[in-house]
Amino acid sequence: MPILDSRLPLVAAPMAGGPSTIALARAVAEAGGFPFLAGGYQSPDALAEQIAQARSIGGGFGVNLFAPAPTEIDEDAFEAFVDEIAEEAARYDIVLSPEPVSDDDRLDDKVAMLVDTPAPVVSFTFGLPGASALRALQSVGTTVLATVTTTDEARQAVDSGVNGLVVQGSSAGGHSAAFDPARDPRPLDTAELVRRVKHELEAPVIAAGGVDGPDAVAHLLEAGAEAVSVGTLLLRTDEAGTSDAHRRALADPSFTETTITRVFTGRPARALRNGFIDRHHDAQIAAYPAVHHLTKSLRRAAAAAGDTDRLHLWAGTGWRSARAGSAADIVQWLAGDD
Numbered sequence: 313m314p315i316l317d318s319r320l321p322l323v324a325a326p327m328a329g330g331p332s333t334i335a336l337a338r339a340v341a342e343a344g345g346f347p348f349l350a351g352g353y354q355s356p357d358a359l360a361e362q363i364a365q366a367r368s369i370g371g372g373f374g375v376n377l378f379a380p381a382p383t384e385i386d387e388d389a390f391e392a393f394v395d396e397i398a399e400e401a402a403r404y405d406i407v408l409s410p411e412p413v414s415d416d417d418r419l420d421d422k423v424a425m426l427v428d429t430p431a432p433v434v435s436f437t438f439g440l441p442g443a444s445a446l447r448a449l450q451s452v453g454t455t456v457l458a459t460v461t462t463t464d465e466a467r468q469a470v471d472s473g474v475n476g477l478v479v480q481g482s483s484a485g486g487h488s489a490a491f492d493p494a495r496d497p498r499p500l501d502t503a504e505l506v507r508r509v510k511h512e513l514e515a516p517v518i519a520a521g522g523v524d525g526p527d528a529v530a531h532l533l534e535a536g537a538e539a540v541s542v543g544t545l546l547l548r549t550d551e552a553g554t555s556d557a558h559r560r561a562l563a564d565p566s567f568t569e570t571t572i573t574r575v576f577t578g579r580p581a582r583a584l585r586n587g588f589i590d591r592h593h594d595a596q597i598a599a600y601p602a603v604h605h606l607t608k609s610l611r612r613a614a615a616a617a618g619d620t621d622r623l624h625l626w627a628g629t630g631w632r633s634a635r636a637g638s639a640a641d642i643v644q645w646l647a648g649d650d
């Protein structure tokens with residue numbers, strides 16, 4: 313049985329922080345793709361509400377959750393980073409707190425909610441679910457996926473008993489799913505990683521990262537993926553909740569490359585290279601979610617002001633092919649279904 317029950321082998325990647333909306337999920341499902349909701353950063357109640365709406369679409373859908381392992385914070389390094397970016401925040405009259413804030417994104421509450429009101433598919437990123445969470449989700453009929461970025465992570469995930477893998481190459485937009493945020497992601501082509509994982513392990517694979525058109529989708533399916541997950545190419549669609557500043561930057565020719573950075577959140581993430589990344593590259597620290605919480609108000613203010621120089625402009629290497637228009641058109645184009 314296929315791991316995802318959609319007509320097309322095309323997945324709308326979960327994109328937390330705004331882009332993944334119910335409108336996007338609906339448009340992708342109606343076009344024959346498989347939609348994901350982004351559970352990260354949302355309260356359990358808000359996520360439950362989105363899930364109720366996703367159920368009303370009919371058909372399958374997935375819910376993505378963050379499962380980072382707790383990290384030790386070097387308080388001196390954190391304070392130094394606060395000093396480093398204080399001037400940027402001061403432009404918006406924001407005073408940054410030197411106290412690192414840590415949380416687990418209410419993972420246990422979200423899992424409990426998903427056990428009470430099951431979703432067809434739940435995927436995890438940044439780490440694996442605990443054994444009891446995994447068992448509880450599977451016992452209510454949920455297919456559980458783990459996002460991995462290396463064959464080693466893939467092996468750990470398969471050994472833990474998940475039903476399938478989201479294999480994310482280093483070309484992917486947004487956060488790397490790497491279990492260890494301090495590890496520098498090595499450049500790893502998504503198709504190559506899919507081939508290696510399929511060679512070593514018996515697990516259904518959804519490939520993610522770097523899609524820039526239908527040929528890339530076909531290439532990933534040929535490499536052995538059951539389906540292909542697309543994020544960046546949906547960011548400019550009518551139904552996505554992407555901020556105006558982010559949309560503008562994706563279409564702005566003055567951005568010439570993407571790069572992997574920890575400056576915004578303390579976790580490696582691929583973004584359009586901008587001034588904030590360049591100015592603070594040397595001072596970046598691997599302290600997630602403390603850096604995420606630290607820079608949140610600054611990034612919110614930058615987004616509201618249209619300040620793309622201080623915003624986390626998540627984008628994969630295929631960003632130049634991100635088109636405006638309906639998500640259905642993009643899904644059909646990518647799947648060669650038009």
Ligand SMILES: Cc1cc2nc3c(=O)[nH]c(=O)nc-3n(C[C@H](O)[C@H](O)[C@H](O)COP(=O)(O)O)c2cc1C
Nearest residue numbers: 325327328437484485486520521522543544626628
């Ligand atoms: C704006 C944005 C937000 C993202 N948020 C999440 C998330 O919440 N959870 C997750 O597992 N992956 C997240 N990702 C990664 C995507 O799920 C996916 O792996 C990636 O977009 C695929 O690469 P592509 O962007 O080159 O298509 C995000 C990506 C982007 C661009």
